[in-house]
Amino acid sequence: MKYILLMSGTKAGVDSYLAWSQKDRDAHMAVLAGIGKDLAESGEFVATQGLSDPREAKLVHGERDGMPVTDGIYPESKEFLLGYWIVDVETPARACAIAGRLSAARGPGGAPTNMPIEVRQFANR
C-alpha cells in the first residue's frame, strides 16, 4: 500500500524554522536522514522531496489570451507543503508509525517538533 506523508506549515512556521540555529537544523536533518536510511533498508522507501520557500509559490488559474493567470495572494493561515515522503507499507498503522517518527524529529533545544504529518493513501492502490 502506497502512502504519502505530507509535512506542511504556514509562512510563520517557515520563518521560525529559518531562525533555528545551524546546530538545531543539523540535528533535525540528521534525524530525518536516519529515518530515510531506515526506510531504504526496510524496502519501504519510495521517494522524498523538499519544496522551496512558500514565498516563491504561485497559484495559477486557467489562461487569459493564452497566458497563465497567476495570483500571488494567500491567506496568512494557508498551510504550504514543505516536503513529503512516499512509502510502500503493509498496513495503514505502519504508515502512521513512520509519520509519528517524522513528527518526533528534534527541534530547537532537542525537543520533538511534534509537527503534524498528514497521511494519505494513493488513489491508484
Next chain:
Amino acid sequence: MKYILMMTGTKADFDSYSRWSREDLQRNVEFMRRFSKELKDSGAFVASEGLGWPHEAKIIRAGKDGEPVTDGIIPEAKEFLAGYWIIDVENPEQAYSIAAKASGAPGPGGRPGNIPIEVRQVLSSHADLGL
C-alpha cells in the same frame, strides 16, 4: 528545474466532484490522460499521483514516547491535496503555462474548471533554501 503542480480542494469541493455526472467525469479523465501523455511526449513528465479521499486522511503527531497520535479533528476549511504532477522544465514560465493547462481541465458541462493549481519548485538540496 523541477516543479510540483498541486491540485487541492476542501472536503466540500471533493463532495461536489463525487456528484459529477458520468459524462462530466469521463471528459475530465480523458483530458487528464491526454495531458499526461503530452507531458511524457515533451519530456517534462517526472511523476504524477492522485490521492485517496480526504475523509480517509489521518493527521499524525508524535506522542510523549514517540508513539503516533492521531488527531481526529480537521477544520472544514482545510485544503486537501487531490493530486500532483512533478515536471522538469527550463524555466518557471513553462511550469506556469503547464499549470494553466491543468487548471483548464473540463468541469461540469465541459466548461474549464479553472481550479487553482499551486506551483512550487522542488528542492535539489537544502542549500536551495539559502541555509
